[in-house]
Amino acid sequence: MNKLIENSIKKDMLINVGPQHPSTHGVLRLILTLEGEIIKDTKPVIGYLHRGKEKLAESRTYFQYLPMVDRVDYLSGFFYQAALCYAAESIGEIKVPKRAEYIRLITMEFNRIASHLLWLGSFLLDLGATSPLFYVFREREKIITLFEELTGQRMMYNFYTYGGVKKDFPEGWIAKAIDLCKEMPKLFDEYEAIITKNPIVLERTQKTGILSKELGLNYGITGPNIRASGVNLDLRKSNTYSVYNETDFKTCLAQSGDSYARYIVRVQEMRESLKIVEQALKQIPGGTPEKLKVKKVNCNCNREECEYCGFDSKLAEKKINPMTFKLPIGEATAMIESARGIIACYLVSDGTAKPYRIKWRTPSFSAVQILPELIKNSPYSDLMPIFGSLDVVLPEVDR
Amino acid sequence: MYDLYAKILNILRLPEIIAQLTWAVIPFACIAALMVFVVIFLVLMERKFLAWLTVRKGPNRVGPNGFLQTFADAIKLLFKEDIMSEETNKLLFTIAPVIAFAPVMIIYGLMPFTEHLIAINIAVGLFLVFALSSLTTVGIVLAGWSSNNKYSLLGGMRSAAQAISYEIPLVIAVLSIAVIAGSLNLKEIVTAQSGGLFSWNIFPAFIGFIVLFICSIAEVNRVPFDLPEAESELVSGYNTEYSGMKFALFFLAEYAALFIMSVLISTLFLGGYLPPFNDYLSIILLDNIIKNQAIMDILIHLEQGFWLVAKTYTLLFLIIWIRGTLPRLRADQLMGFSWKFLLPLAFINLILTSIIKLAIQGY
Numbered sequence: 001m002n003k004l005i006e007n008s009i010k011k012d013m014l015i016n017v018g019p020q021h022p023s024t025h026g027v028l029r030l031i032l033t034l035e036g037e038i039i040k041d042t043k044p045v046i047g048y049l050h051r052g053k054e055k056l057a058e059s060r061t062y063f064q065y066l067p068m069v070d071r072v073d074y075l076s077g078f079f080y081q082a083a084l085c086y087a088a089e090s091i092g093e094i095k096v097p098k099r100a101e102y103i104r105l106i107t108m109e110f111n112r113i114a115s116h117l118l119w120l121g122s123f124l125l126d127l128g129a130t131s132p133l134f135y136v137f138r139e140r141e142k143i144i145t146l147f148e149e150l151t152g153q154r155m156m157y158n159f160y161t162y163g164g165v166k167k168d169f170p171e172g173w174i175a176k177a178i179d180l181c182k183e184m185p186k187l188f189d190e191y192e193a194i195i196t197k198n199p200i201v202l203e204r205t206q207k208t209g210i211l212s213k214e215l216g217l218n219y220g221i222t223g224p225n226i227r228a229s230g231v232n233l234d235l236r237k238s239n240t241y242s243v244y245n246e247t248d249f250k251t252c253l254a255q256s257g258d259s260y261a262r263y264i265v266r267v268q269e270m271r272e273s274l275k276i277v278e279q280a281l282k283q284i285p286g287g288t289p290e291k292l293k294v295k296k297v298n299c300n301c302n303r304e305e306c307e308y309c310g311f312d313s314k315l316a317e318k319k320i321n322p323m324t325f326k327l328p329i330g331e332a333t334a335m336i337e338s339a340r341g342i343i344a345c346y347l348v349s350d351g352t353a354k355p356y357r358i359k360w361r362t363p364s365f366s367a368v369q370i371l372p373e374l375i376k377n378s379p380y381s382d383l384m385p386i387f388g389s390l391d392v393v394l395p396e397v398d399r
Numbered sequence: 400m401y402d403l404y405a406k407i408l409n410i411l412r413l414p415e416i417i418a419q420l421t422w423a424v425i426p427f428a429c430i431a432a433l434m435v436f437v438v439i440f441l442v443l444m445e446r447k448f449l450a451w452l453t454v455r456k457g458p459n460r461v462g463p464n465g466f467l468q469t470f471a472d473a474i475k476l477l478f479k480e481d482i483m484s485e486e487t488n489k490l491l492f493t494i495a496p497v498i499a500f501a502p503v504m505i506i507y508g509l510m511p512f513t514e515h516l517i518a519i520n521i522a523v524g525l526f527l528v529f530a531l532s533s534l535t536t537v538g539i540v541l542a543g544w545s546s547n548n549k550y551s552l553l554g555g556m557r558s559a560a561q562a563i564s565y566e567i568p569l570v571i572a573v574l575s576i577a578v579i580a581g582s583l584n585l586k587e588i589v590t591a592q593s594g595g596l597f598s599w600n601i602f603p604a605f606i607g608f609i610v611l612f613i614c615s616i617a618e619v620n621r622v623p624f625d626l627p628e629a630e631s632e633l634v635s636g637y638n639t640e641y642s643g644m645k646f647a648l649f650f651l652a653e654y655a656a657l658f659i660m661s662v663l664i665s666t667l668f669l670g671g672y673l674p675p676f677n678d679y680l681s682i683i684l685l686d687n688i689i690k691n692q693a694i695m696d697i698l699i700h701l702e703q704g705f706w707l708v709a710k711t712y713t714l715l716f717l718i719i720w721i722r723g724t725l726p727r728l729r730a731d732q733l734m735g736f737s738w739k740f741l742l743p744l745a746f747i748n749l750i751l752t753s754i755i756k757l758a759i760q761g762y
Binding site for chain 2: 013015021022023037124127128129130131133134135138194198200201203204379380381382383384
């Protein structure tokens with residue numbers, strides 16, 4: 001009898017969170033061992049959204065695969081298309097017109113803001129505040145309306161193509177975007193006024209889920225999560241893909257590495273992204289829509305400005321036929337800084353119309369891996385805020 | 400009143416024993432009707448206000464401007480299947496919503512809504528109110544335990560922990576009112592505040608008002624203290640396994656408790672049914688016009704109801720506003736806040752009010 005009581009007192013509670021749980025941000029399943037309300041052990045179970053995105057690529061042509069990568073991360077589809085396009089472009093040595101690069105940059109940065117906004121809403125929902133979710137959706141809607149006007153889609157854009165983007169900005173788009181850039185900082189001020197110094201938010205997020213520099217680097221954490229721990233890792237600065245080197249912005253850093261630092265970094269990043277977009281909208285070079293078409297470097301026209309502006313006077317080569325588009329034999333890795341961290345696309349081409357192998361490196365995957373380390377010995381109530389602060393998108397984890 | 404009732408039954412040729420038996424039931428029937436009515440419109444009000452706070456429209460399909468939405472929801476809940484999982488403790492699972500609901504209903508009977516509209520006027524009204532309101536927690540703990548669901552269990556346990564930490568500052572804050580009024584009878588407490596805005600208890604005991612307001616939000620498990628049903632962590636907390644009418648009872652109890660807590664705060668601190676002026680508005684404005692004392696009494700009676708409802712809904716609006724603004728606290732932070740901050744405040748309030756009382760009255 002005594003032994004029975006002893007066992008029942010000592011027994012930890014095994015609790016299964018997800019995949020059908022109101023706040024696991026999708027279909028993450030966590031098997032927690034609780035001692036009272038203290039989390040002793042966590043096992044994340046992933047794979048509920050596995051669609052085989054990598055394997056699917058091997059049986060599809062490059063153009064057939066292109067619309068599928070948007071779905072890897074439904075909140076920031078532009079980044080995945082960009083990574084695939086940059087990988088293919090570096091194998092095929094396809095030169096991208098500068099205007100197309102600017103359009104990519106503008107859409108990517110807007111996408112980053114939209115993604116961070118949604119993160120902000122869901123993070124506060126995890127903390128128990130319901131109202132911010134509606135406010136961020138109001139603002140996100142403005143960005144998404146712009147995207148819809150540009151690409152015809154609200155979430156799965158399928159807008160980039162190998163060698164550029166599919167369409168030029170429609171008339172009046174730039175003016176609308178500039179207006180939005182002017183309007184947004186005031187709205188961010190509104191959020192910050194109610195959230196940043198809210199004592200309950202501070203109490204809940206400061207000193208919880210502390211991610212140390214070393215731990216983060218060992219686990220391969222990237223993006224705002226590692227920048228909140230004081231690691232200056234921003235591919236937009238160091239890799240200078242696209243035309244980031246022509247814009248002036250600063251990398252947002254925080255030192256403490258807790259949930260609050262991750263919040264601060266993301267809010268500042270939204271402001272920085274707006275700055276980038278605003279500059280890019282002013283600097284964007286002109287040109288006809290034809291400019292955006294695919295053009296190879298070795299077009300033998302011997303004009304100096306041919307590099308990407310060659311079609312100012314004449315049309316470039318014929319638009320590539322999606323059915324016959326091939327890349328030369330080779331392999332390339334394209335790394336870009338997405339809203340959630342570094343995404344890398346490793347592409348191997350065997351010279352046929354289909355990729356030989358595509359490997360995605362997704363930031364959320366690392367973030368889920370580190371979750372057990374972050375929530376160990378913290379109360380059960382802190383599970384969702386810490387998990388939410390990492391900004392994990394489950395389709396991205398499972399691919 | 401009873402004589403009138405007996406006469407009516409006599410006209411209908413019913414024996415007097417029936418009158419004696421049913422007389423006690425009538426107030427409770429009225430209370431139950433009032434409670435359901437209040438809750439239905441309180442829920443509607445909350446949804447509309449929250450929608451307004453979060454740039455939405457809120458319910459706007461059923462009835463004019465969504466006015467009948469809660470009726471539709473209530474009917475839906477009535478007709479829903481009552482699901483009980485195999486391994487629940489069936490008896491406790493069924494009793495729990497009743498235990499959570501019944502005390503709140505009795506509290507309605509204890510409240511002086513107007514000078515005459517008070518079902519049970521007893522000397523220890525205030526004491527009984529708090530004794531009953533803490534009983535609700537027992538229902539929640541039972542529900543959490545008997546559901547045989549880990550989320551429910553955590554929710555129930557949190558509710559118990561919350562009750563333990565909040566009852567004490569709550570009661571000590573209210574103690575200052577008993578000191579000021581010199582009575583535990585709710586009606587006498589109200590009468591002691593007569594004489595306009597500045598004789599309300601909120602002025603000597605402002606700290607107590609704040610403490611009681613915060614504690615009562617915790618008492619009814621509202622944001623930012625909605626730990627027992629923390630949606631983002633515990634699915635739906637203690638009522639995860641409940642459906643149909645059993646769930647509706649919890650829901651009813653929660654909103655009824657929310658309303659009655661606001662009534663209580665208005666009664667204790669904001670003069671209850673008394674007007675913020677020196678005299679009733681109807682007396683000030685209509686004294687020369689209406690000479691009939693009976694009509695005047697009715698008018699005053701209605702005005703008393705109006706003042707209480709106005710004060711109560713101001714407080715309810717504040718609570719809804721808080722819900723629209725704040726995130727949730729963590730269990731340990733909540734307890735720290737209660738023990739380290741609210742309890743000392745409540746004591747300071749008690750000492751201050753006692754000193755004021757002594758200074759005014761002497762021994």
